[in-house]
Amino acid sequence: MMARLGRRGFVGGAAAISAALAVPRPIWAASAMGFDDARHLLSRASFGGTPAEIQAFEAMDFGAAVDRLLSRSHPAVTPVPGWVNEAPSFYRQQREAVAANKGAEGKPVNVVARLVREQGRDLRAWWVEEMLVTDQPLVEKMTLFWHNHFTSSMQKVRYVPSLYRQNALFRREALGNFATLLKAVARDPAMLIYLDGVRNIARQPNENFARELLELFTLGEGHYSETDIKNAARAFTGWSIDRDSGHFLDRMQQHDAGQKTFLGQSGNFDGDDILAILLRHPRTAETIVEKLWREFISLQPDPAEVSKLAGVFRSAGYEMKPLLRAMFLSPAFRAPASRGALIKSPIELIVGTVHLLGLPVPEKTPLVRMMAGLGQSPFDPPNVKGWPGGESWITTNTLLLRQQFLRRMIEASTVSSLDGNMMPMGAGRRADRRQQMGPGMADQHPIEGRSLRNAGSEARLGPTLLGVDAGRLVRTLLPRKPVDSIDVSSLTAGGLVAAAMLDPAYQLK
Amino acid sequence: MDRRQFLFGAGTLSVMLAARSASADQPARRVLVLVELKGGNDGMNTVVPYADPLYRQFRPGIAVPRERVMQLDEHAGLHDRLEPLMDSWKARELAIVQGVGYPYPNRSHFRSIEIWDTASASNQTLSEGWVSRAFDGIALPAGAGVDAIVADTNALPLTGPGLRTIVMQDAENFLRQAEAMKGMKDPRDGSNPALRHLLEVRHEVNGAAAGLREKLRNGPAPAFTFAPDAGFGHQLDLATRLLLARVPVVAIKVALTGFDTHANQVPTQERLLGVLASGLAVFRKNLIAAGQWNDVVVMTYSEFGRRAHQNASGGTDHGTSAPQFVMGGTVKGGLHGRYPSLADLQDGDLKYTVDFRNVYSALARACWGRPADFGQRPVRPLDLLA
Numbered sequence: 001m002m003a004r005l006g007r008r009g010f011v012g013g014a015a016a017i018s019a020a021l022a023v024p025r026p027i028w029a030a031s032a033m034g035f036d037d038a039r040h041l042l043s044r045a046s047f048g049g050t051p052a053e054i055q056a057f058e059a060m061d062f063g064a065a066v067d068r069l070l071s072r073s074h075p076a077v078t079p080v081p082g083w084v085n086e087a088p089s090f091y092r093q094q095r096e097a098v099a100a101n102k103g104a105e106g107k108p109v110n111v112v113a114r115l116v117r118e119q120g121r122d123l124r125a126w127w128v129e130e131m132l133v134t135d136q137p138l139v140e141k142m143t144l145f146w147h148n149h150f151t152s153s154m155q156k157v158r159y160v161p162s163l164y165r166q167n168a169l170f171r172r173e174a175l176g177n178f179a180t181l182l183k184a185v186a187r188d189p190a191m192l193i194y195l196d197g198v199r200n201i202a203r204q205p206n207e208n209f210a211r212e213l214l215e216l217f218t219l220g221e222g223h224y225s226e227t228d229i230k231n232a233a234r235a236f237t238g239w240s241i242d243r244d245s246g247h248f249l250d251r252m253q254q255h256d257a258g259q260k261t262f263l264g265q266s267g268n269f270d271g272d273d274i275l276a277i278l279l280r281h282p283r284t285a286e287t288i289v290e291k292l293w294r295e296f297i298s299l300q301p302d303p304a305e306v307s308k309l310a311g312v313f314r315s316a317g318y319e320m321k322p323l324l325r326a327m328f329l330s331p332a333f334r335a336p337a338s339r340g341a342l343i344k345s346p347i348e349l350i351v352g353t354v355h356l357l358g359l360p361v362p363e364k365t366p367l368v369r370m371m372a373g374l375g376q377s378p379f380d381p382p383n384v385k386g387w388p389g390g391e392s393w394i395t396t397n398t399l400l401l402r403q404q405f406l407r408r409m410i411e412a413s414t415v416s417s418l419d420g421n422m423m424p425m426g427a428g429r430r431a432d433r434r435q436q437m438g439p440g441m442a443d444q445h446p447i448e449g450r451s452l453r454n455a456g457s458e459a460r461l462g463p464t465l466l467g468v469d470a471g472r473l474v475r476t477l478l479p480r481k482p483v484d485s486i487d488v489s490s491l492t493a494g495g496l497v498a499a500a501m502l503d504p505a506y507q508l509k
Numbered sequence: 510m511d512r513r514q515f516l517f518g519a520g521t522l523s524v525m526l527a528a529r530s531a532s533a534d535q536p537a538r539r540v541l542v543l544v545e546l547k548g549g550n551d552g553m554n555t556v557v558p559y560a561d562p563l564y565r566q567f568r569p570g571i572a573v574p575r576e577r578v579m580q581l582d583e584h585a586g587l588h589d590r591l592e593p594l595m596d597s598w599k600a601r602e603l604a605i606v607q608g609v610g611y612p613y614p615n616r617s618h619f620r621s622i623e624i625w626d627t628a629s630a631s632n633q634t635l636s637e638g639w640v641s642r643a644f645d646g647i648a649l650p651a652g653a654g655v656d657a658i659v660a661d662t663n664a665l666p667l668t669g670p671g672l673r674t675i676v677m678q679d680a681e682n683f684l685r686q687a688e689a690m691k692g693m694k695d696p697r698d699g700s701n702p703a704l705r706h707l708l709e710v711r712h713e714v715n716g717a718a719a720g721l722r723e724k725l726r727n728g729p730a731p732a733f734t735f736a737p738d739a740g741f742g743h744q745l746d747l748a749t750r751l752l753l754a755r756v757p758v759v760a761i762k763v764a765l766t767g768f769d770t771h772a773n774q775v776p777t778q779e780r781l782l783g784v785l786a787s788g789l790a791v792f793r794k795n796l797i798a799a800g801q802w803n804d805v806v807v808m809t810y811s812e813f814g815r816r817a818h819q820n821a822s823g824g825t826d827h828g829t830s831a832p833q834f835v836m837g838g839t840v841k842g843g844l845h846g847r848y849p850s851l852a853d854l855q856d857g858d859l860k861y862t863v864d865f866r867n868v869y870s871a872l873a874r875a876c877w878g879r880p881a882d883f884g885q886r887p888v889r890p891l892d893l894l895a
Binding site for chain 2: 110155156299300337340341342343383384385388390391394395396397399400403404407480483484504505507508
């Protein structure tokens with residue numbers, strides 16, 4: 001028996017987790033991977049393992065554990081906001097209703113902007129909730145991976161239901177098929193808005209999508225010419241959105257039916273032809289593998305290994321599971337040099353910490369704000385390239401903010417007790433979105449009037465960490481030995497957890 | 510951030526680059542104080558083209574009445590809420606650059622401020638801030654362990670490998686937090702690049718804190734008190750203290766928020782212009798009192814101006830070009846550039862007459878002796894500073 005991976009105790013009440021802890025010691029497989037491999041695998045393929053989750057994995061064969069992580073893929077379990085099926089016509093009606101009422105009220109309200117703001121808040125909270133409660137964390141991590149690959153930002157896509165549907169698509173294909181995903185993304189309404197596909201018509205081609213398709217989504221720079229972009233853009237002309245339903249619509253009369261030459265081939269290509277050519281190009285698989293490598297293995301992809309894995313990917317017809325399986329089972333993944341070699345993204349740090357401490361999260365907004373503050377607001381990547389990640393997550397400002405967040409979490413008994421002022425986010429105006437570059441590490445008010453010097457010296461341990469011995473606690477929290485020395489013998493368990501969480505090594509996975 | 514890595518990691522390279530640009534070894538001559546007006550300030554109601562009948566025609570509900578315009582020349586005048594700036598105008602220390610913008614303007618807040626912050630072309634995405642770009646290829650002196658300080662929240666113009674930039678809204682709090690994160694571990698230890706980066710950043714925070722702690726503790730308090738309004742006075746107070754303490758930075762950034770006036774614009778913008786002007790006036794008085802006004806240049810900017818016509822809600826929507834203020838003891842006061850013609854709009858927007866990168870070039874030269882052109886060919890830096 002194993003504990004349900006990633007299922008948070010506070011979802012079904014703390015009982016779930018205690019039940020998991022009460023599970024008798026698992027039967028060890030002959031080739032049991034042991035603590036370190038279990039911890040490492042969970043740190044990459046989930047938001048990080050609790051002692052119980054690591055315990056459940058350490059007795060398993062490594063390959064069997066990878067298969068288990070890859071076996072799941074079902075839709076999100078968190079109830080979706082009520083507005084996700086609203087058509088764009090709804091927004092027009094709202095706008096018109098306001099226009100009609102104006103004058104009487106005297107005070108004009110930008111009702112659509114407010115709607116977008118509220119729905120955006122709902123959607124972010126919904127996804128964060130799903131990351132916290134899911135029992136298939138790898139699916140959520142891959143959903144996030146695709147969100148960062150096929151970026152679309154709420155800043156531009158003001159039709160929020162389309163972003164929900166795009167997210168559902170990423171989740172459906174998280175462990176699915178890349179070719180299927182690529183074809184769906186090219187027709188995805190949020191993408192058609194974000195990269196101006198809706199403006200791409202025969203009379204006036206818009207190259208935005210075509211350029212990013214080649215540069216970021218498939219081949220990468222240096223593997224195509226400007227002419228290829230122009231011809232690809234022509235091939236996609238007419239792919240658009242139905243203004244009433246908000247769904248994909250192929251406007252044949254806007255399509256450029258002329259001859260195109262793309263990557264050395266000529267024909268009366270449409271969008272699907274372009275995608276087919278790209279999927280036959282070896283660079284496409286390599287681009288995806290390189291990016292996955294930086295996500296799951298290390299910051300320096302090994303070109304020889306990448307090309308081998310890209311071969312696996314292509315011969316598997318772009319199925320994700322065989323590729324991810326090969327990556328997790330590769331020597332590079334398990335190599336000592338890969339342990340603790342990646343920096344946790346803000347979402348990983350925040351979701352992982354809440355998960356590890358088993359904190360109830362009645363209110364998601366403080367977590368979402370903290371994500372934005374640390375530079376990773378879901379549905380709001382900084383630009384079409386997505387979050388650059390890696391070392392760029394850590395700046396002088398974000399490092400201080402991360403420490404401040406962790407001191408807060410250490411003290412918190414629930415996330416709602418996090419002070420909202422901690423992250424002054426202004427009025428949440430669009431104009432303030434650059435806050436991610438460096439939100440107030442401290443408002444002008446001193447935080448809760450308390451000295452931070454002494455804050456966060458002792459964690460209150462919940463059911464996830466209670467009763468775990470000292471050495472195991474530190475090894476659970478940190479991927480390598482602490483950078484600053486932690487005196488295991490003189491600290492209480494709570495003090496130990498606090499010290500480990502504030503050690504620089506906690507920022508690593 | 511990465512500058513430290515650059516110094517540690519590529520010793521030979523940095524020595525070579527430093528030697529090649531000997532002129533850059535001179536300390537920064539003037540500190541640039543960036544004042545971001547967030548949300549897109551309406552330039553036409555800031556520097557008002559009062560003499561043009563089209564102005565009132567475009568803005569029947571929100572035009573600044575003639576009697577509330579302080580005349581600058583026969584075409585343009587300042588909104589009377591900017592009256593606190595008149596001392597510096599009369600002293601010929603306030604340059605007003607008219608019609609600043611860039612080709613193919615973008616009307617998204619996010620994207621347009623990114624263009625301003627990185628001095629990129631409209632169709633180009635850069636991740637390095639323009640001030641950092643101005644220092645490309647040279648190493649700044651170790652100094653106080655910090656090269657630039659951001660007192661608001663957007664650090665992009667000062668972000669890049671060329672600068673060690675610290676974001677802090679409150680010096681005491683920053684110092685306290687840095688203290689809590691102290692660590693002795695040498696960043697050069699170990700082979701894990703991610704960990705090395707983390708420790709370098711921590712080292713940098715500690716270095717900045719060490720440099721600032723002493724200086725701020727011994728630095729004088731401003732002679733004149735800032736109004737406590739909306740955080741702007743607080744930010745200017747911090748900037749003033751850093752300057753009076755002679756923390757050797759190249760730039761300090763502050764910001765005033767709320768200029769996105771789509772509806773019922775007049776009371777909001779008037780209030781903000783008042784906050785801006787009185788804050789800058791106190792700032793100036795403090796630096797004059799400290800004998801440092803010649804060592805500082807202030808520049809205001811906003812992601813865009815607003816449309817020439819008002820909208821149906823008594824506000825204005827996102828537009829393009831707008832004026833910039835440049836202030837300081839060594840600034841050549843007066844109107845610079847040309848006010849865009851109201852009779853020659855492009856899609857309802859004022860056509861820019863000055864590219865913002867030429868303003869940046871002028872300041873990079875005058876403040877730091879850096880010949881940065883930000884991709885402008887030809888460069889036409891304005892004659893803004895003595």
